[in-house]
Amino acid sequence: MEFRPILSSLRRHKLTASLLMLQVAFTCAIVCNVVFMVAQRIQRVSVSTGIAESELSVIHSSGIGKDESPQARHAADLAALRAIPGVRSAVAVSYSLPLNRSESSRGFCPSKEALDRAMQRNSIEGSGCMQPAVYDGTPGLVDTLGLRLVAGRDFLPDEYVDKGKPAVAIITQALAKAMYPGRSALGQSMYDGHDFIRVVGIVDTLLRPAPNQPGVAGQSMIWPQRPVDAGVLYVLRSAPQDRARILRAGRAALLAASPSRLVDPQRMKTYTQIRARYFQRDITMIGLLIAAGLGLLFVTALGIAGLANFWVQQRTRTIGIRRAIGATRGDILRYFQAENFLIVGAGVVIGAVLAVALNLLLMSRYELPRLPLWYLPVGALALWALGQLSVLAPALRAAAVPPVVATRSV
Amino acid sequence: MIAYYVDLALRSLRRSPVLTGLMVLAIGLGIGASMTMITVLHVMTDDPLPGRSAHLYTPHLDPLPRDYHRGENSPDPSDNLTWPDAMGLLKAKRAVRQAAMAGGTLLARPAQDGLQPFYVGGRYATADIFALFGLRFEYGGGWSSADDAAGAHVVVLADMLARKLFGRADVVGRTAHLGELDYRVIGVVADWSPAPQFYADNTGTQYSDTDRFFLPLSVAIDKDLPVNGNQSGWGSDDKAGSGKRGAEMSWLQFWVELDTPAQVAAYRQYLVDYSVEQKALGRFERPPTDAKLYSLMGWLAHENLVPDDVQLQLWLALGFLFVCMLNIVALLLAKFLRRGGEISVRRALGARRRDIFAQLAIESALIGIAGGALGLAIAQLGLWSVRHRPDDYARLAQMDPTMLAGTFVLAVLASVLASLLPAWRACRIAPALQLKAQ
Numbered sequence: 001m002e003f004r005p006i007l008s009s010l011r012r013h014k015l016t017a018s019l020l021m022l023q024v025a026f027t028c029a030i031v032c033n034v035v036f037m038v039a040q041r042i043q044r045v046s047v048s049t050g051i052a053e054s055e056l057s058v059i060h061s062s063g064i065g066k067d068e069s070p071q072a073r074h075a076a077d078l079a080a081l082r083a084i085p086g087v088r089s090a091v092a093v094s095y096s097l098p099l100n101r102s103e104s105s106r107g108f109c110p111s112k113e114a115l116d117r118a119m120q121r122n123s124i125e126g127s128g129c130m131q132p133a134v135y136d137g138t139p140g141l142v143d144t145l146g147l148r149l150v151a152g153r154d155f156l157p158d159e160y161v162d163k164g165k166p167a168v169a170i171i172t173q174a175l176a177k178a179m180y181p182g183r184s185a186l187g188q189s190m191y192d193g194h195d196f197i198r199v200v201g202i203v204d205t206l207l208r209p210a211p212n213q214p215g216v217a218g219q220s221m222i223w224p225q226r227p228v229d230a231g232v233l234y235v236l237r238s239a240p241q242d243r244a245r246i247l248r249a250g251r252a253a254l255l256a257a258s259p260s261r262l263v264d265p266q267r268m269k270t271y272t273q274i275r276a277r278y279f280q281r282d283i284t285m286i287g288l289l290i291a292a293g294l295g296l297l298f299v300t301a302l303g304i305a306g307l308a309n310f311w312v313q314q315r316t317r318t319i320g321i322r323r324a325i326g327a328t329r330g331d332i333l334r335y336f337q338a339e340n341f342l343i344v345g346a347g348v349v350i351g352a353v354l355a356v357a358l359n360l361l362l363m364s365r366y367e368l369p370r371l372p373l374w375y376l377p378v379g380a381l382a383l384w385a386l387g388q389l390s391v392l393a394p395a396l397r398a399a400a401v402p403p404v405v406a407t408r409s410v
Numbered sequence: 411m412i413a414y415y416v417d418l419a420l421r422s423l424r425r426s427p428v429l430t431g432l433m434v435l436a437i438g439l440g441i442g443a444s445m446t447m448i449t450v451l452h453v454m455t456d457d458p459l460p461g462r463s464a465h466l467y468t469p470h471l472d473p474l475p476r477d478y479h480r481g482e483n484s485p486d487p488s489d490n491l492t493w494p495d496a497m498g499l500l501k502a503k504r505a506v507r508q509a510a511m512a513g514g515t516l517l518a519r520p521a522q523d524g525l526q527p528f529y530v531g532g533r534y535a536t537a538d539i540f541a542l543f544g545l546r547f548e549y550g551g552g553w554s555s556a557d558d559a560a561g562a563h564v565v566v567l568a569d570m571l572a573r574k575l576f577g578r579a580d581v582v583g584r585t586a587h588l589g590e591l592d593y594r595v596i597g598v599v600a601d602w603s604p605a606p607q608f609y610a611d612n613t614g615t616q617y618s619d620t621d622r623f624f625l626p627l628s629v630a631i632d633k634d635l636p637v638n639g640n641q642s643g644w645g646s647d648d649k650a651g652s653g654k655r656g657a658e659m660s661w662l663q664f665w666v667e668l669d670t671p672a673q674v675a676a677y678r679q680y681l682v683d684y685s686v687e688q689k690a691l692g693r694f695e696r697p698p699t700d701a702k703l704y705s706l707m708g709w710l711a712h713e714n715l716v717p718d719d720v721q722l723q724l725w726l727a728l729g730f731l732f733v734c735m736l737n738i739v740a741l742l743l744a745k746f747l748r749r750g751g752e753i754s755v756r757r758a759l760g761a762r763r764r765d766i767f768a769q770l771a772i773e774s775a776l777i778g779i780a781g782g783a784l785g786l787a788i789a790q791l792g793l794w795s796v797r798h799r800p801d802d803y804a805r806l807a808q809m810d811p812t813m814l815a816g817t818f819v820l821a822v823l824a825s826v827l828a829s830l831l832p833a834w835r836a837c838r839i840a841p842a843l844q845l846k847a848q
Contacts, residue, residue, distance in 0.1 A: 309428070
């Protein structure tokens, strides 16, 4: 293909061609960043919590009777809940579950020296101490949540306490690696300034209730403490399709067991709903980003097609002359395709630079990592394909111009 | 002349309906996306208390120890006041009006039988709060400073809560059961929900929370009622001074009314003097100049309530509009230049460049008006979908008349701006050359 005639013709439409090129460049820059942000968000919303999400349902109950022992109440409630057909197991927790935002965290140090370092700096950063999220619950929590024990054991019945601090804990692998790098965490004692708590088990994954900071999102621990407040979360495990029925039956069973309480239907949820609520903003954002990206590509495709259409109309006579002096339909078609290839090509080169600049700008204002460079060639290819697709119809129309047009006067 | 240009423009637009349609669609999409996001941002940063907000200020003291280290994601304890500081400022009475307050959620039991108890949010405050924020009483009135001092068990209900508890609004003198205690209803105020709830602690959902009851702050502290929001302590556990009355835990919000610039300056100076005094007493360790006085809008800016995502969405929408405009510039340029013959004839017949320019600008403005109408429809669709999201601010996403007019202004402005370059190029066509070529 001979590019020289195309270039000399483009030179006569310098301004229009460069505007189209700029549009392609900005589209390329924005779309590359949008796709990157979508990928980031998808990665965020698909994080694993480590629990059997599709089988869990949660009911919040708060007792409002005055002279009741909360723990006796919980035990009676759990018995009633377990009696519901389809409920495989049930536990009570104070308020924390992965991604429900109600987090209680506590500082722990691998040793006395680390604690001293932390005291000296007035900060736990860099001291070796960690601040894991602490989960509590009635016996059976590990099984009900569906956690995978990779080392050690579950709690023994006599390790559970109603008041005060338990003596043992199960921690996540992420916390084990951070606290005891290069060593086995099993059997180690974690120091919290007053007491030692022994690690008796390690679970694969258990995400925090509020994983805001990426580095420590997986650092959590469970200890054998029964909930002490009248307000409590009941976690039920069942087959996924039974969850809606079990929630209704659970509410009825709780109200029947003790009418002097609140079981707010708003706080009765399947775990799937809890997860969706946590990531709700991200899901909105993914939808918006995709819509904006598609909108941009659509407008750019329209622009390319519109302008090409215009040029074909304008050059009808020239095309006729070329056809009359021997150019084939294929030549005309390829001419317009090559012209588009050149304009979009120049556009994506500028677009790649703009994409990196835009990414740097976004990085400085929002929490966004660096754009991987392989996005740029992929974005370029996508825009080239889009350009060729949008120019196809006008180019075919140009190719269909009969040579006889050349002999007609305008 | 303008009518003639409009006529010319309509003819020209009708001659190439596809191209016109493309341009209207492009500007409509760009304007629709931008106006959706501008509206969301507008309602989120709007004045929550028009007319009153210019008189409201919130003092900010810094009682934190010098070496206090705040975690990356944790709130700033010095955003709120401690009990001793709030009481100090309250007793000094240096402002026209002043009130200390904190949010709370209590269990309400309806007086009517057969209704389930429910949790309801409200505010513990000192006597001036009603006059300070300009709440309107439907029945009865507020409590006095004497009630504050005595810890009187009185309550002011919002209309909605009164109706929910008693079935009607005129309930002054009746007894409301909130939490574990009984309170005498002394007033009912009209429902009041400034958005954002500027005076609340910033950990809540400030665009959707509403106060349904008002209790004297002294009762809340005497009876240790549950307090919402951020209660940050910085003392060690075993030292005296922790707890709600302690000097090492901040949990109270404080607002004052100042009517003249002189009063504002005097209050600002008073805060610094107060900090100097506290520093001399050994309570404050940080420089007294850390004490600040925020205006209401200044405080909202300081709190930065607009989430990053919403800002990002706005930038995205504006970027989209920009690309749409580039698109229109290219299309208009092609269109105008193609009409070289027509323009040359008009020029040869005596039209000045200025006339040609005006004619082409009017043509673009017509595209802008059509695009604005389309953009308005798209923005309404966008806002409708925002309102159906479960976000805190969702219910606010409505266009007011200003935004409605703004949509058209922006659309016409964008299209006229987009036509500047093409129209300028078209004006510079040399008529002689064009006419000769034909």
